[in-house]
Amino acid sequence: MLQSKLFSKTSKDISKDEASLNAQFLIKAGFVDKLAAGVYSILPLGWRVIRKIENIIREEMDIAGGQEIFMPTLHPRKNWEKTGRWESMGEDLYKLEADNDAKLILGPTHEEVLVPLAKKFINSYKDLPQHVYQFQNKFRREKRVKSGILRTREFLMKDLYSFHADQEDLDNYYEKIKEVYRKIFQRCGIGDKTYLTYASGGTFAKYSHEFQALTPAGEDLIYVCDKCKVAINKEILNDQKNKCPECGNSQLEEKKAVEVGNIFKLGVKFSEPFDLFYSKKDGEKQLAVMGCYGIGIQRLMGAIVEVKNDEQGIIWPMAVAPFRVHLLELDPRDAQIKENAKNLYQTLQEKGVEVLWDDREDKLAGAKFADCDLIGIPYRVVISQKTFKEGKYEIKKREEKEGQLVNLEELLKIVTVK
Amino acid sequence: MLQSKLFSKTSKDISKDEASLNAQFLIKAGFVDKLAAGVYSILPLGWRVIRKIENIIREEMDIAGGQEIFMPTLHPRKNWEKTGRWESMGEDLYKLEADNDAKLILGPTHEEVLVPLAKKFINSYKDLPQHVYQFQNKFRREKRVKSGILRTREFLMKDLYSFHADQEDLDNYYEKIKEVYRKIFQRCGIGDKTYLTYASGGTFAKYSHEFQALTPAGEDLIYVCDKCKVAINKEILNDQKNKCPECGNSQLEEKKAVEVGNIFKLGVKFSEPFDLFYSKKDGEKQLAVMGCYGIGIQRLMGAIVEVKNDEQGIIWPMAVAPFRVHLLELDPRDAQIKENAKNLYQTLQEKGVEVLWDDREDKLAGAKFADCDLIGIPYRVVISQKTFKEGKYEIKKREEKEGQLVNLEELLKIVTVK
Numbered sequence: 058m059l060q061s062k063l064f065s066k067t068s069k070d071i072s073k074d075e076a077s078l079n080a081q082f083l084i085k086a087g088f089v090d091k092l093a094a095g096v097y098s099i100l101p102l103g104w105r106v107i108r109k110i111e112n113i114i115r116e117e118m119d120i121a122g123g124q125e126i127f128m129p130t131l132h133p134r135k136n137w138e139k140t141g142r143w144e145s146m147g148e149d150l151y152k153l154e155a156d157n158d159a160k161l162i163l164g165p166t167h168e169e170v171l172v173p174l175a176k177k178f179i180n181s182y183k184d185l186p187q188h189v190y191q192f193q194n195k196f197r198r199e200k201r202v203k204s205g206i207l208r209t210r211e212f213l214m215k216d217l218y219s220f221h222a223d224q225e226d227l228d229n230y231y232e233k234i235k236e237v238y239r240k241i242f243q244r245c246g247i248g249d250k251t252y253l254t255y256a257s258g259g260t261f262a263k264y265s266h267e268f269q270a271l272t273p274a275g276e277d278l279i280y281v282c283d284k285c286k287v288a289i290n291k292e293i294l295n296d297q298k299n300k301c302p303e304c305g306n307s308q309l310e311e312k313k314a315v316e317v318g319n320i321f322k323l324g325v326k327f328s329e330p331f332d333l334f335y336s337k338k339d340g341e342k343q344l345a346v347m348g349c350y351g352i353g354i355q356r357l358m359g360a361i362v363e364v365k366n367d368e369q370g371i372i373w374p375m376a377v378a379p380f381r382v383h384l385l386e387l388d389p390r391d392a393q394i395k396e397n398a399k400n401l402y403q404t405l406q407e408k409g410v411e412v413l414w415d416d417r418e419d420k421l422a423g424a425k426f427a428d429c430d431l432i433g434i435p436y437r438v439v440i441s442q443k444t445f446k447e448g449k450y451e452i453k454k455r456e457e458k459e460g461q462l463v464n465l466e467e468l469l470k471i472v473t474v475k
Numbered sequence: 476m477l478q479s480k481l482f483s484k485t486s487k488d489i490s491k492d493e494a495s496l497n498a499q500f501l502i503k504a505g506f507v508d509k510l511a512a513g514v515y516s517i518l519p520l521g522w523r524v525i526r527k528i529e530n531i532i533r534e535e536m537d538i539a540g541g542q543e544i545f546m547p548t549l550h551p552r553k554n555w556e557k558t559g560r561w562e563s564m565g566e567d568l569y570k571l572e573a574d575n576d577a578k579l580i581l582g583p584t585h586e587e588v589l590v591p592l593a594k595k596f597i598n599s600y601k602d603l604p605q606h607v608y609q610f611q612n613k614f615r616r617e618k619r620v621k622s623g624i625l626r627t628r629e630f631l632m633k634d635l636y637s638f639h640a641d642q643e644d645l646d647n648y649y650e651k652i653k654e655v656y657r658k659i660f661q662r663c664g665i666g667d668k669t670y671l672t673y674a675s676g677g678t679f680a681k682y683s684h685e686f687q688a689l690t691p692a693g694e695d696l697i698y699v700c701d702k703c704k705v706a707i708n709k710e711i712l713n714d715q716k717n718k719c720p721e722c723g724n725s726q727l728e729e730k731k732a733v734e735v736g737n738i739f740k741l742g743v744k745f746s747e748p749f750d751l752f753y754s755k756k757d758g759e760k761q762l763a764v765m766g767c768y769g770i771g772i773q774r775l776m777g778a779i780v781e782v783k784n785d786e787q788g789i790i791w792p793m794a795v796a797p798f799r800v801h802l803l804e805l806d807p808r809d810a811q812i813k814e815n816a817k818n819l820y821q822t823l824q825e826k827g828v829e830v831l832w833d834d835r836e837d838k839l840a841g842a843k844f845a846d847c848d849l850i851g852i853p854y855r856v857v858i859s860q861k862t863f864k865e866g867k868y869e870i871k872k873r874e875e876k877e878g879q880l881v882n883l884e885e886l887l888k889i890v891t892v893k
Contacts, residue, residue: 092549126516178505
C-alpha cells in the first residue's frame with residue numbers, strides 16, 4: 058500500500074476528551090475515528106488489524122468445532138421478556154422508538170436469539186453437543202464511556218455458545234476453551250500479560266473465568282498469584298478469603314487489568330425459559346446445558362495498544378500488525394532512490410510481505426520517522442542516499458533503538474521469517 | 476463437515492407466510508432462519524455462501540483500489556438533519572427511544588458518516604481520488620416485507636464510496652466499476668441473467684445504473700434490449716420514449732427482475748452540506764465529487780437462489796456453493812461402506828475440496844437424495860453396496876439427471892477442476 062494513497066492520515070492534535078492512551082494513539086495514527094461518544098469507525102489500518110484478530114480467532118474456533126453463523130441486531134422484545142432480561146438489563150438496552158417499532162431492541166448479546174433457534178434443531182441426544190459462534194456488533198447503553206475503544210456503546214464481539222447433554226460434557230468443553238483462549242491471546246501477542254482470572258460464577262457454577270490483560274489503563278482490579286499464573290477478580294476476593302483458588306497462596310499482588318475475554322457456564326439459565334429439552338437415550342426429556350464464551354474485538358485491539366507501546370506510539374505484535382514492513386524513502390524526489398524503493402516494494406510484495414510504503418514527497422525525514430513510530434509496524438526499512446550508495450538497506454525493529462545495514466538477501470531473510 | 480454434526484437440519488414444512496421461493500428453499504434447507512418479519516439469522520450453510528460472496532466482492536474491490544473500513548450502525552441524528560435526509564427518509568429510519576437516546580438512528584446507508592470523516596483527511600487535490608468500502612449491516616423500516624431475503628429490515632451491504640477532484644475522474648471510475656460489477660455477478664454465477672439497467676440519475680447525472688437479475692420473483696419491471704444486452708428501468712421508460720438508450724432499439728422486452736446492485740453519481744450532493752472542499756493546484760477551493768456503489772449481500776444470495784433452482788431445490792454456482800461435494804453413503808451401518816466413505820472424505824479434504832459428508836445413520840437413501848437436491852451442492856458423490864463392489868463412485872452434477880460411475884482418480888480429476 059502506498060502511504061500517499063492511504064485514506065487516513067496521521068494527526069498531531071486530537072480532541073482533549075480522548076484521555077485514554079489507546080484512543081490517543083489509534084486516532085492520531087489513523088486506525089480509528091470517533092463518530093459519537095462510545096461509537097467509533099474503523100479506518101483501513103485499524104480494519105487490517107481487526108481482520109487479523111478475527112482470522113486468528115476464527116481459526117481457533119473452527120479447530121474447537123465451532124460453526125460460524127450470523128445473527129441479527131434487531132431482537133424481538135418478547136424474547137427478552139421471556140428470560141427476564143428485559144427488566145434486569147433494561148437500563149443497558151437500546152430500544153426503538155414506539156412509533157417505529159417498540160417491539161424491537163438492539164442486541165447486547167445473543168442468547169435470546171440463539172436458544173429458540175437451537176430449539177428448532179436440537180431434539181435428541183444425538184443432536185448434542187453443538188457449538189456455534191459469530192462475529193457481530195453488540196449494543197449497550199453505557200452511561201459513561203471512557204477508556205477509548207475499551208468500553209464503547211457499539212462493539213464487535215466474537216461470541217461462541219455451546220450446547221451439551223450434561224454438565225460433564227459442558228465442563229470438558231469449558232476446559233478446552235480455556236486453552237483455546239490462552240492460545241488466542243498468545244497468538245495476538247499479549248499472552249504473557251493475560252491472566253486467567255477467577256470471577257463470580259452466577260447460579261450454575263462456582264466460578265466463571267475472565268481473561269484479564271495487565272495494563273495501568275484497566276478498569277478492573279485483579280489479584281495475581283505468581284505461582285499459578287492465575288488471578289482473582291476483586292468481586293470474589295472476600296469469598297476466597299484473599300487466597301489463590303488453585304494453590305491457596307495468600308501472597309496475591311493487586312494489579313489493574315482490562316478484561317479481553319470471558320467464559321461462563323450458563324447451565325440451564327436460558328434453555329429453561331425457552332424449553333430447550335432433548336430426548337435422552339431412554340426417551341426421558343432433559344434440558345440442554347449451555348456455556349458461552351466472548352471476546353470483544355475492538356477491545357482486544359485497544360488492549361494490545363495499551364500493553365504494547367512506548368512514548369512514540371504503538372508497537373504491534375507481528376501477527377496482528379496492519380503491515381509487516383514500513384518502507385521509508387528519505388529522498389523521494391531523487392529518481393534513483395525512488396526506483397530503488399519501488400523495486401524493493403515490488404520484491405517484498407512478490408514474496409508475500411505486506412508493506413506500507415511511505416512514498417510521500419512532501420514529508421521530511423523527521424515527520425516520516427515520527428509517523429512510522431506512531432503507526433507501529435514491526436519492521437522499519439529505510440532507503441536514503443547513504444544506504445543507496447552502499448547498496449544496502451537500513452532495517453530496524455519497532456521496539457529496538459538501533460537499526461542495521463543489510464543487503465537485499467539479508468533483508469528478505471529477516472522479514473520473511475514466520 | 477459431517478452432516479450429522481451440522482447445526483441446522485432440513486425441514487419439510489415451514490411457515491406459510493414465507494411465500495417467496497428463495498425463503499422457502501433457504502429455510503427448508505437450513506441456510507437461514509427467520510427471527511422476525513424482515514429479520515433473518517444466517518446459519519452455517521448460509522454463512523459459508525455469504526463469506527464466499529463477500530470474498531469475491533472484496534477481491535474485486537481491492538483490485539479497483541478500494542480500501543476496506545467499518546463504520547458504525549449508530550448514527551448521530553444531527554448528521555442526517557444536515558443532509559435533509561432526516562426529513563426525506565424519515566419514514567424509513569429506525570430511531571432510538573427518546574428516553575434512551577433520541578439523538579441516534581440506525582444507519583440505512585453511510586454517506587452521513589463517511590463524508591464528515593473524509594473531510595478530516597481530504598484537503599488537497601493530492602489527496603484525491605479516494606475509494607473506501609465496507610461490509611456492514613443496514614437498517615430500513617420497510618413497511619411491508621415480502622420476497623424472503625430479497626427485501627428485509629436488516630441486511631448486509633457492501634457499499635463503496637469514491638471521492639474525486641472533478642466530474643471526469645468520477646465518470647472514468649464509474650465506468651470502471653460498471654465492469655467490476657459485471658465481473659462480480661459473473662463470478663457469482665448469475666452474469667448471464669444480470670443486466671446493466673438504466674435508471675433515474677437524480678440531480679447530478681442523467682442516469683444511474685442498476686444491475687438487475689431476471690427472475691419471476693423480481694419486484695422490478697425492466698425493459699431489455701436484446702441487441703445491447705442492457706435494460707431500462709420502468710421509471711425512466713417514458714423519458715426514454717420506450718427506446719434503448721444505447722442503440723435506439725424500440726423492440727424492448729418487459730421482464731421481471733431483482734436489483735442486485737446499483738451505482739450512482741452523487742456529484743456534490745453530500746460534499747456540499749458537509750463542506751468537503753479541497754484545494755486545487757492553483758489554491759482555489761472546490762467541492763469533491765462523489766460516487767456510490769452498492770451490493771446487497773443477502774439479497775444477492777436470495778437472487779442466486781431465485782435464478783438457480785429446480786423443483787427439488789437450489790442449484791448453487793460453484794464459486795458460491797457452501798461445499799463443492801456432497802458425499803452420500805447409502806449404507807452407513809455397513810462397516811466397509813463407512814470406511815470407504817471416510818477414506819474418500821479424508822482424501823478430498825487433503826486435496827482442498829470442501830465436502831459435506833452425509834454420514835447420518837438414521838436416514839434412508841430417499842431422504843438423503845432429497846436433502847442433497849434441496850441443499851444444492853454442485854457435485855453429488857454416492858457410495859453404496861453397488862458402487863463399492865465395483866470399486867467405483869457414482870458422481871452426478873446437481874443440474875444433471877444421470878450420474879456416472881468413476882474410479883477414484885477420475886473422481887478427483889472432476890472435482891478438483893477450478
